[in-house]
Amino acid sequence: MPEHYYRDDTVTLYHGDAREILPALGLTADLLIVDPPYAETSLEWDVWPTGWPQLASEVSRSMWCFGSLRMFFDRGPEFTDAGWKMSHNVVWEKANGSGFTTDRFRGVHEHVVHWYQGPWADIHHDVPKTSYSGPNKSARGKLSQTTHTGAIGAHTYTDDGTRLMRSVLYAAAPRKGGHPTEKPVNGLLDPLIRYGCPVGGMVVDPFAGSGAALDAARLAGRRAIGIEGREDYCDSIAQRLSCLTFDFGGAA
Template sequence: MSGILPTAWLNRVFNQDALEGIPQLPDESIDLVIADPPYGLGKDYGNDSDRRHPDDLLKWTCRWIELVLPKLKPSGSLYIFTTWRYSPEIFLYLKQRMIMVNEIIWDRKVPSMGGTTRRFTSVHDTIGFFAKTSQYYFDLDSVRIPYDPQTKKARSRSIFVGKKWLEIGYNPKDVWSVSRLHRIHSERENHPTQKPLEIIERMVKASCPPGGVVLDPFAGSGTTIAACLLNQRNYIAFEINPDYYQIILKRIEKINHGESEW
């Protein structure tokens, strides 16, 4: 039945190709999709999924998008990680089917260490934020960034007194400066493109209601699952690589036993 998600599917990660598993989900049963698919960087995910010809990559991307969109509730939304090389084509495709809310730039805070001499060094990922309808869920207050004491003191004029934005913080901008996870970082798992928990938690808290369901078609190291577990959201996830699947299971067990993510 449309919109009714079997309890057996909740809070499960499947060691399966998402393109095979997603069609089994009921339509309009998902609150939020967070997708961090292979996007043409040539990374080794234990297969050739990130080494497709550009035309094949875009066709594959459109294919999984078409599978995902019917599963979103009318209030649902989607975040997709991509690269500047393909974001124009992918965003144009999505804009024909959804409402584009934001283009978010993830500044990975990469130090200047040489690199190419024929163009400017790329140090960001592009994230598209799309909504299924204009009635999409969005909780800004859950992700506001508090002002530091000096800033609050500087806004002491009477016109600022009692202002909500001053008391609980400001709206995050569309450039997110969050350091990539270096190998020495305690959060880091053995995955080449693991995303920081800080970024995924912001998406989960802002765009999925408490108790709602997040779908991650390409779970990788399990960061979306961790964000859901730590913030009282349900999840359904797919990860085709058996080694990454085991990493995810260990990460889930660690969180369920109350061990710190750090």
């Protein structure tokens, strides 16, 4: 077994190449949260880790993966050849975009694609809900017809004052300066984890970066394992997690 870099009651962090450490752990995760290098710049760290989708398929049957459309178009065969099937995607809208190009719209979003393996009915999926204060939509009907989806049939609907969370999530990108691609816990990572992993389940992040997904997982009452290739980031993650107070038994 690889030696852990950090460990507490709910999170374990390893330092090294995920493509070497994941197989050595021999684990099964409820959900993968993956934010790989997109390989779209000339930056030293922005290099695609070839082969990781195949290794990921041996660890879990459910995965959220961050990326751009270009990344998913370019790397699509790596996902499908490994048996991954796309269920849907969420758009993360940031407060400010990045990049210096002036010949296209300013990029203020990223895609988060949900991939799965095997029968959809076997995959944990629990869409978070948000409060709703508009008109009551309770209804009963013998037949409902929607032009683009067909007949629904007889139904009864009781408005409980909530709505399914929408597929465009607005959350300002963290501005702490510790990691160039850090994702926000509240408003983004938290609902993704709640959707794909049951309470008490296991989340694995093979490119842990800032440790935000590990932070979000345990705050949501899930266990987490992270892998990070850079030791300075591992040190930052360990400090981040050590500073948090957490009551695992009371989380939901």
